[in-house]
Amino acid sequence: MSPPASRLRDILRQFKKELLYAGRALSQVGLRRMLFGTASAPVLQRPSLFDVDLPVSTIEGLRDYLRQHHRSFDEGRYALYLPPASLADPSLDLLRSSYPPGSGLKLIKRPGRHFETTYSNVDMQPRLSRTERTLLPQPVEQLAIINYGYDLGLFPRAHDLVQIRTRAGMWLTGFVLEDVPASPPSRTQFQTLIDGIEHACGGSRLGLLTPRWMEHTDFRFPEGLRNCRVRGDGTAVYVDFQNFFFINRRRLLREVLQQAKRQTHFGDALLLSGGQCCYQSVPGYTRRHKRDVGARFEHFRNSLDGAGITLEGARVLDVGCNIGMVMGHALAGGSAWAVGIDRPGVVPHARRILHLLGFSRFDVVGEEMTPQSSFQALLPSHFRDTRARPLVIFFLAMHRHIGYPPALFDLPWKAMVFEGHQDDTLESVQSRLAPLVTSRHGVIRTLEIYQDATSRPRPFALLLR
Numbered sequence: 001m002s003p004p005a006s007r008l009r010d011i012l013r014q015f016k017k018e019l020l021y022a023g024r025a026l027s028q029v030g031l032r033r034m035l036f037g038t039a040s041a042p043v044l045q046r047p048s049l050f051d052v053d054l055p056v057s058t059i060e061g062l063r064d065y066l067r068q069h070h071r072s073f074d075e076g077r078y079a080l081y082l083p084p085a086s087l088a089d090p091s092l093d094l095l096r097s098s099y100p101p102g103s104g105l106k107l108i109k110r111p112g113r114h115f116e117t118t119y120s121n122v123d124m125q126p127r128l129s130r131t132e133r134t135l136l137p138q139p140v141e142q143l144a145i146i147n148y149g150y151d152l153g154l155f156p157r158a159h160d161l162v163q164i165r166t167r168a169g170m171w172l173t174g175f176v177l178e179d180v181p182a183s184p185p186s187r188t189q190f191q192t193l194i195d196g197i198e199h200a201c202g203g204s205r206l207g208l209l210t211p212r213w214m215e216h217t218d219f220r221f222p223e224g225l226r227n228c229r230v231r232g233d234g235t236a237v238y239v240d241f242q243n244f245f246f247i248n249r250r251r252l253l254r255e256v257l258q259q260a261k262r263q264t265h266f267g268d269a270l271l272l273s274g275g276q277c278c279y280q281s282v283p284g285y286t287r288r289h290k291r292d293v294g295a296r297f298e299h300f301r302n303s304l305d306g307a308g309i310t311l312e313g314a315r316v317l318d319v320g321c322n323i324g325m326v327m328g329h330a331l332a333g334g335s336a337w338a339v340g341i342d343r344p345g346v347v348p349h350a351r352r353i354l355h356l357l358g359f360s361r362f363d364v365v366g367e368e369m370t371p372q373s374s375f376q377a378l379l380p381s382h383f384r385d386t387r388a389r390p391l392v393i394f395f396l397a398m399h400r401h402i403g404y405p406p407a408l409f410d411l412p413w414k415a416m417v418f419e420g421h422q423d424d425t426l427e428s429v430q431s432r433l434a435p436l437v438t439s440r441h442g443v444i445r446t447l448e449i450y451q452d453a454t455s456r457p458r459p460f461a462l463l464l465r
Contacts (some may be wrong), residue, residue, distance in 0.1 A: 044283065044328060044331075044332045044357055044358055044359065045140075045143070045161075045328075045331050045332060045357075045358050045359045045360065045361065046331070046332060046333070046334050047114050047139075047140070047160070047161040047162060047163050047173075048098070048160050048161070048162045048163070048336070048361070049162070049163045049164075049165070050094060050095045050162060050163070050164050050165070051165050052091045052092055052094075052095065052164055052165070052166055052167070053090075053091040053167050054091050054092075054166040054167060054168075055166070055167050055168055056166050056168055056170060057166065057168035057169065057170045058111075058170065059080070059109050059111065061168075062080070062107075062172075063075075063080070066082075066086065069089060071085075071086040071089055072085065072086055073086060074182075076240070078108065078109055078110075078119050078242060079106050079107060079108055079109055079119070079174075080106075080107045080109060081104060081105070081106045081107075082104060082105040082106075082107070083104045083179055084096075084101070084102050084103060084104055084179050086105075087103070087104070087105060092105075095162065095164075095176075097382065097385055098160075098336060098337070098382070099159045099160065099176050099382060100159060100178075100380060100381075100382050101381065101382065102178070102179050103159055103176050103177065103178065103179060104176070104177050104178075104179040105162075105174050105175070105176055105177070106174055106175045106177055107164075107172050107173070107174035108139070108172070108173050108174060111170055111171055111172055112171055112172075112173060113163050113171045113173060114138070114139045114140060114161060114163055114173045115138065115140075116171070117139065117173050118136055118138065118139070119136070119137075119139070119142065119242035136209065136242075136245070137244075137245050137246075139161055139173055139175075140161060140358060141245075141246070141358070142161075142175075142241065142242070143158055143160075143161045143175065143358055143360055144246070144249070144355065144356060144357070144358040145206070145241065145244050145245065145246060146158040146175065146177075146241050147355035147360055148205075148206070148246075148252070148355055148356060149200070149206070149238075149241065149244065150355070151351065151352050151355055152196060152200055153196060153235060153237075154193065154196050154197055154200065154237060154238055155237055155238055155239070155241055156177050156178040156179075156180050156229070156231075156237050156239060157177070157178040157360075158175050158176070158177050158178075158360050159176040159177065159178070159360055159361065160175070160176040160360055160361050161173070161174075161175060161176075161360070162174050162175070162176055180229035180230070180231055180237055180239065181229065181230075182229060183229060183230045184225040184228065184229075184230070185225065185228050185229075185230045185236035187221055187222075189228075189230060189234070189235070189236040190221050190224065190225065190228060190236055191221070192235075192236065193228060193235075193236040193237065193238060194214075194219055194224075197219070197238065198214065201213075204247050204248065205246075205247060205252060206244050206245070206246065206247065207244070207245050207246070207247045208243050208244055208245075209243040209244075209245065210243050213243075218240065227239055227240040249356060250285070252356060253282070253285055253353070253356045253357070254285065256349070256352050256353055256356060257278060257282060257285065257353065259349065260278060260323060260349035260352075260353065261278060263343075263345045263346050263349055264278055264279050264280070264322055264323050264346055264349055264350075278290075278323060279291060279322050279323070280293050280322050280323050280325040280326075281293045281294060281325065281453070282323070282325060282353065282357070283325075283328075283357070289453060290453060290454055290455060291452060291453050291455055292452045292453035293325040293326060293328075293329060294329070295452045295453070296326075296452045297326060297329040297330075299450055299452075299460070300326075300394070300417050301333070303417070303445075303446050303460075303462045304392070304415060304417070304462065306446075307415065307445050307446075307462060307464055309390070309392065309414065309415045309464070311330050311333045311334065311335050311392060312333060312334035312335065313334060313335070313336050313389060314330075314335050314336060314389060314390045314391070314392050314414075315335070315336055315337055315338075315339075315383055315389050315390070315391045315392070316330040316331075316335045316337070316338040316339070316391075316392050316393075316394065317338075317339050317340075317341075317375075317379070317391065317392070317393045317394070317411070317413075318330075318338065318339070318340040318341070318393075318394045318396075319341055319369070319375075319393065319394065319395050319396075319398055319402075319408060320341070320342055320369075320395075320396060320397070320398040320401065320402075321340025321341060321342050321346075321350060321364065322342060322346060322350065323346070323349055323350045323353050323354075324338075324340050324350040324351075324353065324354045324359075324362070324364060326394050326396070327339075327340050327354070327359070327362055328354060328357060328359050330392075331359050331361055331362065335361070335392075336361065336389050337361050337362065337363075337382070337383055338361065338362040338363075339362065339363050339364075339365065339378075339379055339380065339383055340362065340363075340364045340365070341364075341365045341367050341369065341375075341378060342364070342365075342366070342367075343366065343367075343368060344366030344367070344368070345366075346366075347364045347365065347366040350364045351364050363380050363383070365378050369398075369401070369402045369405070370402055370405075371402055371403035371404070371405050371406075372405070372407075373402065373405055373407060373408075374407050375405065375407050375408050375411060376407065376410075376411065390414035390415070391411065391412055391413045391414055392413065392414065392415045392416070392417070393408070393411065393413045393415070393416040393417070394416075394417045395408065395416060395417065395418050395419070396417070396418075396419040397419050397420070397421055397458070399420065399421070399432070400421050404432055404433075404436055406436070409436045409437070409440055410440070413465070414464070414465065415462065415463065415464055416442075416462075416463040417460075417461075417462060417463075418433065418459075418460070418461040418462070418463060419458060419459070419460055419461075420458050420459035420460070420461075421458060422455065422456040422457070422458050424458060424459050425459070426447055426448075426449065426459050429447070429459045429461060430444065430447060430461075433461060433463065437463050437465070440465060441465055442463055442464060442465030443463070443464055443465070444461055444462075444463055445462045445463065445464045446460070446461060446462040447459065447460075447461045448460055448461075
């Protein structure tokens, strides 16, 4: 075939591909996002940064290093996956210890920081259609997609999006993931997974960049087994998530918030105010709320800053977390990990809302708390690892529900942010806090009245030790 004819054939093939992808994208996400890639919702969590003592400056060098040090890895077209055993390398010890046991690391092979790379390698970029490049999520949005799929039972859980800087100056971006052993699913398990993906895509929640995806070998038995794993509970999950995107994340979040109202609302449902609302404000979404978490958290952070306490790199425990927005603000400020505890009926809503907002470095624990609760036993093992990560506790408007639990004050906290109830006085709060704090070699740094949103004034205290 002559060069002009070959060139014409390539142009026609690319044009056909553009039409195919554009038609599917138009039906899924609409014209505006297809053309301009408008973000479906903000992602608020800051990726974690790790400086590692790896003497590598290229992906090829990383492969060689892993082989020389007998560290196993799996390689696909776009990523290298390091299982938990490979994260035991001394150069990765801080990264490994920061996450739940049994976590693996999926590194994007295209080097760069999280805003410089995408889940496709350099060689593939010219072959992507314009629509693919527009809809291909950036890593920060992929984090929210993975965990939304996790909540649907489709994907493994993602613990974090990380940026890694090697000793030789190479930047890598990756996902810290729940490790699922490479055990292939049965035909029935595989079909259950595919049915779940079809339901998510058919319900205008997730989209797939692959046109006519159900006909693709990645989603057919047995060819698709290479992208599937079976969890210990017998459910299959899909581990090759880069082709998924949100169709309308704002709408999804509105639906989840609507479902959360009954379990998370505190106070009377006033008709003139529109009935029930979420107790906590959600960034950019809820117009009606009882507490303005943004203003509230700014007050907390200013007090902590004034005492020389930073939330960046700290562990955060939120007792009575509701839908988790205090944890969310802490994670947006760079906290290493957050744990929230609340009633069992609240916890699933908090998890789904935080995941849709792009937060992942957290656990939420369902517990009917009492004054006798053992808080240490409720904390995940990696959170109890105190290596150079101070603990900040938020104990907000909870003492009338669970009192002042001694076990909470016994935890090795560096700072505790305390908030009273609307009818509390400074004198009553001080009389209860002072013995608990001084007996544990702490001090009451701040004690004052403050107010936010529609809540009446209440006491605020900052405790240090």
